[in-house]
Amino acid sequence: MSRPSASIRTAVVWEVMKDALDRRVKATGRDVLEVLDTGGGSGNFAVPVARLGHRVTVVDPSPNALFALERRAAEAGVADRVRGVQGDAHGLFEVAERGGSDAVLCHGVLEYVDDPAEGLRNAVAALRTDGGVLSLLAAGxxxxxxxxxxxxxxxxxxxxxxxxxxxxxxxxxxxRRFTAEQLTELVTGTGLEVAAVHGVRVFADLVPGALVDTEPDAQEALARLEAAASELPAFHSVASQLHVLAEVGPR
Known part of the structure; x- marks a missing residue:
């Protein structure tokens, strides 16, 4: 069964993350933020973030993914704002700066690391000591x-x-997969406070792509449905992915 477009499946995460970055810009008075994308792969989020004007460092263990990232960034005209380095969450500070990021994206990482708690602690330690934003996305x-x-x-x-x-x-x-409760416990275990939890791909993975492609306005209607359901805890338990946002105050 074909699936609805990737934009529908990631729209909820993007909107939440974009709003958080905008708040960070206003809080710091800096138009350009330093963003770290752990496990960022070929730049599905890194390139759009760079197009907002921010500088993004992508850490990923795959050379092929980093090559695709470089090509995508060049095609989007943001090659000067995207840097890819080979590494992983456990050895994060071999390739990234501790306490140097306004925002850290930890998307599709905790499912694969040996120790999710350690991997998340490293991601949080990469945030600036005066505050920042953590965006955590994992399989539900x-x-x-x-x-x-x-x-x-x-x-x-x-x-x-x-x-x-x-x-x-x-x-x-x-x-490995997680419940919303498990993810929030991991986040609070790092000392951060959870700002929001969203269910992602509640319906998009179940709706036939052919239906979305052929019905008038179906994509827009599905996107609105996903957005509405994402905020309701009742739907977190059936979401394909879970997104946790933590906004860090002064520490």
């Missing part, structure tokens, strides 16, 4: 359970539901 447990059940894989759905890591079996490509 409930969305995977729902998707496997709707596909008729009931045993796998139950396995994901009961497994400590949220995996549905040996063939599951995602090493």
């Amino acid at each position: 447990l409930g969305g995977a359970v729902l998707a496997r059940a709707l596909a008729g894989h009931f045993t796998e759905a139950r396995q994901a539901l009961t497994a400590a890591d949220g995996r549905w079996g040996a063939g599951d490509p995602v090493p």
